[in-house]
Amino acid sequence: MEEQPQEAQLKEELKSLREELEALREWRTQFETAVKDFASGTKANQAEVTEVVAEVIDRLHAVEAATAAPDGAVAADAHQPWSLRATEEEWRKLADWLDWLGKHYAPQLHLRIWPCWPLHGGVTEELAALHASWRAATEADADPSREGSDLAYWHQMWLWPTIERIRQHYMFSECEDDHSPDRPGRPTDTAALQQRMAEAEAERRRLEHAKYDYFVKTSPDGYPAERPSSLWRCAAGRDEEWEFLSLLDWQWHRADDTDVRTPPPRTALHEVTADRAEELQADRQGWVRYWARYVDEQEWRAGEQPVSVVRRRRSPERIYDEAFKTWHEWGPTQAVYDFFDARPSNPPHLVEIDAAEAERLLGELHGAKGATEL
Numbered sequence: 001m002e003e004q005p006q007e008a009q010l011k012e013e014l015k016s017l018r019e020e021l022e023a024l025r026e027w028r029t030q031f032e033t034a035v036k037d038f039a040s041g042t043k044a045n046q047a048e049v050t051e052v053v054a055e056v057i058d059r060l061h062a063v064e065a066a067t068a069a070p071d072g073a074v075a076a077d078a079h080q081p082w083s084l085r086a087t088e089e090e091w092r093k094l095a096d097w098l099d100w101l102g103k104h105y106a107p108q109l110h111l112r113i114w115p116c117w118p119l120h121g122g123v124t125e126e127l128a129a130l131h132a133s134w135r136a137a138t139e140a141d142a143d144p145s146r147e148g149s150d151l152a153y154w155h156q157m158w159l160w161p162t163i164e165r166i167r168q169h170y171m172f173s174e175c176e177d178d179h180s181p182d183r184p185g186r187p188t189d190t191a192a193l194q195q196r197m198a199e200a201e202a203e204r205r206r207l208e209h210a211k212y213d214y215f216v217k218t219s220p221d222g223y224p225a226e227r228p229s230s231l232w233r234c235a236a237g238r239d240e241e242w243e244f245l246s247l248l249d250w251q252w253h254r255a256d257d258t259d260v261r262t263p264p265p266r267t268a269l270h271e272v273t274a275d276r277a278e279e280l281q282a283d284r285q286g287w288v289r290y291w292a293r294y295v296d297e298q299e300w301r302a303g304e305q306p307v308s309v310v311r312r313r314r315s316p317e318r319i320y321d322e323a324f325k326t327w328h329e330w331g332p333t334q335a336v337y338d339f340f341d342a343r344p345s346n347p348p349h350l351v352e353i354d355a356a357e358a359e360r361l362l363g364e365l366h367g368a369k370g371a372t373e374l
Contacts, residue, residue: 082125082128083121083128086128094128094131095118097131098113098117098127101113110167111163111167113163114179119181120171120175122170126166127162127166130158130159134158134159137151137153138150209278210274211236212243213234213236213237214231214232214233214271214273214276215232215233215272216228216230216231216272217230217264217268217269218268218270219268225270225272227286228270230244230314231244231245231277231280232244232245232264232316234263241254242255242263247287247288247313247314248320250281250284250374253317255316260316260317285372285374287313287314288313289311289314290310290311290352290353290358291310291350291351292306292350293309293310293348293349294351296346300349300351305365306361306365308324308325308365309353309362309365310333310335311372321333321337323335324368326366328368336350358371359371
């Protein structure tokens with residue numbers, strides 16, 4: 001009698017396990033479906049991303065090609081008006097289309113395009129744009145998936161507004177009987193242009209400077225306020241959002257975003273005006289120390305010529321030492337450290353010089369010109 005309840009209990013547990021197993025199978029099916037959907041979606045997204053990246057790369061290549069073109073040859077072509085870019089065939093297509101337009105639409109006399117339109121620069125550009133918009137509208141109108149309103153929109157927003165604008169704003173209405181040449185506007189007053197650009201630049205600088213308080217880092221061991229070791233700025237009136245001028249790329253960097261993290265102690269900072277900070281930022285050579293490098297001190301004392309020139313930039317993020325190499329490029333060097341560190345057994349000998357003397361020496365030693373430019 002006792003075995004029957006136990007058997008019934010086992011059957012009940014077995015039933016429960018089967019239900020759980022069935023639920024797990026259903027869950028597994030759902031999970032496999034979700035994984036497949038995710039994989040196919042990822043593949044589709046990857047294809048889309050790949051296509052976008054390829055397009056971006058193509059555009060970058062086009063920009064690089066334009067900027068690398070001699071004297072802006074390609075860049076200039078990209079910004080030329082239609083009349084200078086168009087081929088002979090494109091000119092003829094525009095002319096044929098305008099002839100068709102005048103015959104097909106037969107507008108009133110005051111809205112007609114006179115035959116001498118190619119001799120009017122602005123009119124030509126307007127008509128070329130009108131032709132391009134017409135082509136786009138007709139192509140869209142021929143698409144069965146579209147609603148078919150593109151041509152209606154072209155008539156309302158392009159055709160008649162363009163023709164009316166041509167007749168109202170250009171000296172084209174005088175050409176009804178015979179061509180009347182354009183009377184170009186007077187050229188820009190270059191003196192007024194220069195004055196306005198200078199005023200705008202001064203205002204831009206004033207607004208930029210008003211956002212910051214500027215400081216230079218000084219020290220008693222060779223870095224006075226006149227020739228500081230670094231340039232800093234923070235939010236005006238607040239001891240926060242500190243930035244430093246990098247002497248490596250000559251850009252401002254937030255200290256929090258670099259390994260520098262914090263500004264120098266206040267005792268090492270000397271406040272300067274915004275104008276003085278701008279002068280220091282513009283004078284790149286003022287941040288660089290140059291030395292004539294000799295094989296050793298004996299060579300220097302013997303009056304031998306230096307073998308090269310080395311320089312140091314003490315940027316907040318790191319000290320960067322360079323030597324001018326025989327292949328006419330600056331490259332990293334250990335010479336400055338070796339000279340100021342007493343440990344090397346046979347250190348080079350350095351004699352400090354200014355940028356002008358460094359330029360002269362590099363020309364004499366290597367035949368280099370403009371080698372000290374930064």
